Structure formats: C-alpha cells, structure tokens
Amino acid sequence: MILWLAIPALSALLAASPAPGGLPAAPAAEPKSSRAQVTYARDVAPILFKSCVSCHRPGNIAPVSLLTYEDARRNADLMADVTRIRFMPPWHADSHGEFANERKLTPEEIETIREWAVSGTAEGDKKDLPKLPEFPEGWQLGTPDCVLKPAQAYTVPAEGPDEYRYYVLPTNFGSDRWLSAIEYRPGNMRVTHHIIAFADSSGAARRRSDRAGGAAYAESGDGIGFIPTAVLGGWAPGNLPEALPPGVGLLLPKGADIVLQVHYHKDGKPEQDLPSIGLHFCSSAVDKRLRILPLFAPIDIPPGDPDYVAHAIPYLAFDDMTVIDVMPHMHYLGKEMTIRARLPDGTVRQLIHVPRWDFNWQTTYRYKSFVKLPAGSLLGMNAHFDNSKDNPKNPNSPPREVKFGEATTDEMCLGFLWFTYDRESLTQGKSVADLTDTLTDAARKLGDFLDSIRKSLNFDFD
Numbered sequence: 001m002i003l004w005l006a007i008p009a010l011s012a013l014l015a016a017s018p019a020p021g022g023l024p025a026a027p028a029a030e031p032k033s034s035r036a037q038v039t040y041a042r043d044v045a046p047i048l049f050k051s052c053v054s055c056h057r058p059g060n061i062a063p064v065s066l067l068t069y070e071d072a073r074r075n076a077d078l079m080a081d082v083t084r085i086r087f088m089p090p091w092h093a094d095s096h097g098e099f100a101n102e103r104k105l106t107p108e109e110i111e112t113i114r115e116w117a118v119s120g121t122a123e124g125d126k127k128d129l130p131k132l133p134e135f136p137e138g139w140q141l142g143t144p145d146c147v148l149k150p151a152q153a154y155t156v157p158a159e160g161p162d163e164y165r166y167y168v169l170p171t172n173f174g175s176d177r178w179l180s181a182i183e184y185r186p187g188n189m190r191v192t193h194h195i196i197a198f199a200d201s202s203g204a205a206r207r208r209s210d211r212a213g214g215a216a217y218a219e220s221g222d223g224i225g226f227i228p229t230a231v232l233g234g235w236a237p238g239n240l241p242e243a244l245p246p247g248v249g250l251l252l253p254k255g256a257d258i259v260l261q262v263h264y265h266k267d268g269k270p271e272q273d274l275p276s277i278g279l280h281f282c283s284s285a286v287d288k289r290l291r292i293l294p295l296f297a298p299i300d301i302p303p304g305d306p307d308y309v310a311h312a313i314p315y316l317a318f319d320d321m322t323v324i325d326v327m328p329h330m331h332y333l334g335k336e337m338t339i340r341a342r343l344p345d346g347t348v349r350q351l352i353h354v355p356r357w358d359f360n361w362q363t364t365y366r367y368k369s370f371v372k373l374p375a376g377s378l379l380g381m382n383a384h385f386d387n388s389k390d391n392p393k394n395p396n397s398p399p400r401e402v403k404f405g406e407a408t409t410d411e412m413c414l415g416f417l418w419f420t421y422d423r424e425s426l427t428q429g430k431s432v433a434d435l436t437d438t439l440t441d442a443a444r445k446l447g448d449f450l451d452s453i454r455k456s457l458n459f460d461f462d
Contacts, residue, residue, distance in 0.1 A: 038116040039124025040069050047109045048072060049133050051089050057135070061189070067132070069123050076117040083110045090361040094353040100368040101242065140241050141183050144278025146171075148258060153274035154216040156191045156264045162407045165216035166224070167260040167275065168200075168209040171252065178249030178282040181242065184235035186262075187274040193263035193408060194362075195275060196234035199256040200226055206257055216262070224261060229253055231292050234261075236329070236362035245324065245370075248420055249286035252279075265408055287427045288420040290324070295381045297413035301333065303399040306388040308333075310413045312381035317341075319432060323371040325418035326352045327364040328383075331411045332393040333402060334359065336384040339415045344376040351379075351417075359393070364418075372422070381415045 038044065048056075048066050056066040064078075065071045072079070082088040089103040105113075116122070136142060148169040156163065171177075186192040200206070204226035208217050219225040232250060244250065252258075260275055297310040328337040334357040341349045352365060373379075387399050395409045396402065402411050421432040 037122055038112055038119060039122045039128070040072055040116065041124035041126055042128035043112050043124075044072060044116050045069075046130050047105065047112065049130055051103060051105060051109075053133060054135065073121045073123075076113075076121045080114045080117040083113050090358065090363075092354050092356055092358055092361060092363065093365055094355050095365075098368055100366045101240070101363075139183055139185075139278050141181055141243060141278070141280060144183060145281045146279040147276060148279065149276035150216065150260075150274060151214055153187065153272050154262075156188070156266060156271040156273055158269045158271075159266055162193065162266070162409075163218065163264045164406060165218060165262050165264065166205060166208070167216045167262065168205050169258040169260065169277070170206070171256060171258060173252070173254050173256075175254045177252045177254070177279075178286045179232075179252055179279055180244045180249060180282045181280040182233055182250070183241040183278040183280070185276045185278070186235065187276070188271050189237070191264050191267050191271045192273065192275070193265045194234060194236040195263075196261045197232035197277065198224065198226075198228035198259045198261065199230040199232055199252055200259050201229040201253050201256045202226060203257075205259045224259070226259075228259070229256055231294075232258065233292070237360050239327075239362055239364055242325075242364070242366055243280065244282075244290060246284055247287040248290050248324070249282045249288075250290045263406065285427050288424050289426065289431075291419055291421075293379075293417040293419060295339065295379060295415040295417070297381060297383060299385070299402070299404050299411055299413050301385050301387045301402040301411060303401055304388050306386050306390065308385040308387060310383045310385065312379075312413070312415065315379040317373055317375055317377040317379065319375050320422035321373050321377075321419045322422055323351065323367065323373060323417050323419045325364050325366050325416075327362070327416045327418075328352060328354050328357070329362060329412055329414040329416065330357055330359070330383060330385070331408055332359050332395050333385040333387050333391065333411050334383060334413070335386050335391075337381065337413075337415065338383075339379070339381045339417075341371075341373050342378045342380070344374055349373075352415075364416075373419075379417070381413075383413050385411065385413075 052066050054060075055062040056064060058065050058067070064075055066075065066079070079088075083105055086104070089105065091103040093099065095102060095104075148171070150167040150169065154165055182197060184195050184197070186195060198205075208219075208225065209215070211217070230251065230253070232252070258277065260277070262273070262275060264273070293315065295312045295315060297312040299308070299310045301308045326339060328339070330337065336355050336357060338353045339351040341351055343349060349371070351371060387394065387402055389397070389399055402409075404410065404412060424430055424432040
C-alpha cells in the first residue's frame with residue numbers, strides 16, 4: 001500500500017528512462033571531475049545525515065537504512081536513481097525555498113551522490129565523517145504533556161471494503177486548554193490510511209461509543225455522525241508533527257472528548273490497531289487562536305478521463321489573515337493541485353503548487369515566512385485527476401465514474417489552510433469570531449435543541 005515499500009524494486013525500472021512516469025529529472029549540475037574523488041565520509045554522509053536518515057534508519061518508516069557506510073554502499077545505485085528523478089527525498093511541492101520543512105536536494109547534492117555511485121563508492125577518511133544525528137526515541141516532539149489512547153484495540157478484518165472507525169478519548173479537562181501540537185501515532189501503519197481528530201463537546205460520540213461497549217464504533221452513512229466543536233488536525237502517510245509558532249494555540253474546549261476518525265484500508269490479513277495521541281500544551285501566553293480553513297471542490301470524474309479538472313468553491317477572506325501551513329489532499333487519481341489567492345489589488349499569490357501528487361506522502365507545508373492575506377482576498381483551488389486505464393495508480397479496473405467519497409476507491413479534492421487573524425490579540429482581550437465559528441455555534445445550538453427534544457420524547461436521535 002505504501003509506495004516507498006517498493007523502493008528496492010525501482011532501480012531496474014528507473015534505469016530505462018531519465019524521467020519515468022512523467023517525473024521531472026533533477027536539474028543538471030556542474031560536473032565535479034576536477035576535484036578530489038568523492039568519498040562517503042567527506043561528501044555523501046553529510047547529505048544523507050541532513051536529508052535522509054531521519055526516515056532511513058532502523059525502526060523507522062523507510063524500508064532500508066542509510067545510517068552507515070555499508071548501508072549507503074549497498075544502496076548507492078538506488079540512491080543515485082531515486083534522487084536523479086527526485087523520487088527521494090519525498091518532496092512534491094514546486095517550491096524554491098519558501099517552506100521551512102523543505103526536503104529537496106540541490107542539483108549539486110544529487111550530482112555528488114551520482115558521482116560517488118559510479119566512481120567506486122569510496123569510504124574516505126573516517127576523520128571526515130560528521131557526527132551522527134541524534135533522533136528522539138518514541139515521540140518525535142519530545143515527551144507529551146498528556147498521552148491519550150483507546151481502552152481497547154480494534155481488529156481490522158483481512159478483507160472487505162475500507163472501514164472508518166471512531167475512537168472516543170475523554171479528556172476530562174476542567175478548563176480550556178491551548179495546544180501547541182498534537183502528535184499522532186498510528187498503531188499499525190500497514191492498514192491506517194489516515195487519522196482525523198475532532199473535539200466533541202456534545203457527548204454524541206461518547207454515547208455511540210458506550211453503545212459499542214467502549215470500542216471503536218462505525219458510523220453508518222456519510223459524515224462523522226456528530227457536530228464537532230472543532231477540527232484538531234490529523235495524520236496521513238508522510239505527515240510529520242510540528243509545533244505551532246510561539247503565541248499561537250489550538251483551542252481544546254474544557255470537557256471535550258477527542259474523537260479519532262481512523263480510516264482503515266485492509267491488507268489481506270487480520271491486523272490489530274491501537275492508535276494514540278500526544279498533547280503538547282502551550283508553555284507561554286496564547287495571543288492568537290489557530291483556525292483551519294478547508295477549501296473544497298466538488299468532483300464527478302468520468303471513466304477514462306485522463307485530465308479531469310476540479311475547481312474549488314472560492315473563499316472570501318473577510319478579515320486580514322496570516323497563513324502558517326497549507327496541506328493539499330486527494331486520493332490515487334489526483335495528479336496536480338494549485339492553491340492561489342487573488343489579493344484585493346488584483347495580485348495573484350500562489351500558495352502551493354504540487355505538480356506530481358503522491359498519495360503516499362501527504363505533507364503539511366510550513367511557510368518559512370508566513371503568508372499575509374488582506375481582507376477581501378479570494379482563495380481558490382484547482383486540481384487535475386487521471387481516471388484513465390493508463391494511470392497505474394487507478395484503484396478501479398476498469399475505470400468507473402468516481403465522485404467525492406471517503407473510500408480510497410473514491411476521490412477527494414481538499415486544501416487545508418492553518419491560519420490566524422491579524423487583528424485578534426487574546427492577550428489584549430481582542431477576539432475575532434469568523435464565519436466558521438458562527439456556523440459551528442449555530443449547528444451546536446441546533447444539536448442542543450434536538451437533544452432536548454430527544455430527552456423529552458425519550459427518543460434517541462443518535
């Protein structure tokens with residue numbers, strides 16, 4: 001299921017073409033033949049330690065380790081191939097230094113790996129070897145302030161359609177909490193497609209869980225089955241945790257349950273899963289509340305269409321805002337996405353362009369300099385999908401009509417923006433209620449009204 005599991009088989013395939021599958025080859029770098037022989041210790045190890053071994057080490061998500069000289073020597077040709085076409089390191093945005101978490105290699109670094117591979121993979125002088133990076137054990141952001149996990153694991157059946165299961169994690173906090181980060185730990189990445197976290201102050205999700213004996217429950221029909229107090233973020237393959245900037249916090253209302261929606265994609269044998277999350281509380285005063293804006297594009301992709309284009313419903317910023325992160329989301333038919341903002345003066349600002357979408361690496365992109373969007377900016381998104389038989393990732397054979405849906409064989413077209421309002425200053429008592437807050441509050445009041453009717457009639461709307 002995870003594409004990087006196929007990396008060991010890629011060398012023979014990739015050698016046939018400078019840019020197989022339409023992937024762009026790396027820009028040419030100046031040859032280094034005039035310099036001393038490229039060695040692992042002096043030239044290659046610094047590249048691997050900086051950009052590769054955070055994943056390519058024992059016990060982590062990558063299938064091969066690159067932590068030692070012997071590891072690198074055995075995989076030298078493969079490294080040269082996958083870096084040449086920019087398959088690795090996994091970075092899919094068309095960006096030029098504007099993202100703080102950018103993983104791209106420079107053309108010079110790619111050429112260094114290639115030259116080392118073809119020149120005999122010399123080890124070099126061990127005195128030139130840089131210090132091995134230190135990596136946190138367990139939680140990537142350090143020890144959380146609070147760890148939550150379900151009371152019991154769920155057994156994912158061997159076969160059948162995708163499943164959505166909901167785990168209810170009571171917090172029992174007596175006051176609002178501001179979060180600087182939530183770190184998600186899937187219990188079993190072999191079958192976990194994604195995790196999305198919601199805050200629920202209504203108790204509706206807990207009642208569903210109670211009826212299931214406290215186990216992860218399934219929701220019939222589309223939707224999550226309750227009106228969330230807030231969306232708290234989530235996890236998808238390739239998504240790494242990152243703390244919010246100082247002074248910015250994600251609000252977790254007091255007493256709210258955290259509900260994890262876990263999407264399971266079965267792998268042919270029974271699997272156990274017990275996800276957990278780590279909450280990191282803000283250590284300093286919170287001046288701005290983080291909000292999450294979803295851009296949504298309706299889709300109805302005809303069978304055989306190799307370039308279906310979807311356009312998002314535009315969003316008009318009613319107040320000055322600052323965008324911190326951006327995250328595109330599609331499934332296997334997705335091939336390209338662009339999110340732009342048209343400013344009031346007519347200037348068009350590209351927020352993200354992913355020219356070669358990869359479902360297996362869904363990155364949340366953190367801007368190096370946060371993006372200021374004035375009131376009146378119009379946010380838009382368009383995406384391209386390939387629903388043809390020539391798309392090797394197409395999960396439907398033969399191709400069928402594909403609409404918006406939650407299964408991997410369906411599609412989605414979403415773009416998420418993590419942002420704050422500029423004129424909000426909670427430390428000075430200045431709060432901003434946006435349209436999303438207003439609609440959520442109205443929906444919550446409607447839910448409370450229906451709940452009161454349910455109690456009076458002794459009828460369970462849940």
